[in-house]
Amino acid sequence: MGGLNGKVVLLTGASEGIGRALAPVLLAEGCSLLLSARSAERLESLRLELGASDKVQIHVADVSDESACKDLIDACIDKFGRLDILINNAGMTMWSRFDALQRLDILDTIMQVNYLAPARLTHFALPYLKQSRGQIVAIASVAGLTGVPTRSGYAASKHAMIGFFDSLRIELADAGVAVTVICPDFVVSQIHKRALDGRGEALGKSPMQEGKIQSADDCAKAMLPAIAGRERLLIMSLRGRLGRWLRLLWPSLIDSIAKKAIASGH
């Protein structure tokens, strides 16, 4: 996919799941990568897996901290001298009915990581993205397009993310900066076992039927054409694409599809 050769990509959430699977796919396209997450150990192991070349650099950051977001963008410029594509992938979720939440700060935590961090990173990256006429990729979710029971705070954060990046796309069109929103459906990753329960603790075990949902490798490969093509929106499942129309035409049906997906775990 020629469009990506030579691009400098900053990828958040690179230590696990979809981000970890996307790193080799982008490297194979000829990108230079700045890989970020909180776990230095997992980032280092990925760097070694990728062949430890100068084209792969790592930077540890907790993106819920505003100054860490600025440092991360600065690190990219220090290491590579430019930034072409910012991929806002780091994210987290919850798994609790709202009426069973015992701590409301779960909502703040999810909003910080899934919405405010991408907004802050984008703010600090914009001068460089304008110089390169680059691209911002927002890894959102089908939960950013419709309601999902047990994920109210997560769905809210992804709706916020999509609203933010859809607005930004219009503002940035004249500057030549593209905005690509990607909405995966269920994917095998760490996110489900790390999901916060009503007490704010990680579930520890995935409630998904992992054999029936997309692998992170398949997800990463399927995202590539949308990133390379600077596409506007990629909804990664048929039910996600149909859901856009059903929501208008038969909204109670999309509610029951979402309810069934959560109950069945796929």
Ligand SMILES: NC(=O)c1ccc[n+]([C@@H]2O[C@H](COP(=O)([O-])OP(=O)(O)OC[C@H]3O[C@@H](n4cnc5c(N)ncnc54)[C@H](OP(=O)(O)O)[C@@H]3O)[C@@H](O)[C@H]2O)c1
């Ligand atoms: N898997 C799915 O079913 C699914 C479906 C739709 C959308 N998505 C979206 O896809 C993206 C990737 O998720 P995933 O499924 O690959 O999850 P994952 O396996 O749990 O990976 C999440 C990544 O985000 C990083 N991260 C989390 N909190 C962070 C923080 N405060 N600061 C910096 N990095 C942080 C994690 O690294 P550290 O722990 O090392 O910091 C990890 O690398 C998320 O935005 C998610 O919402 C996933």
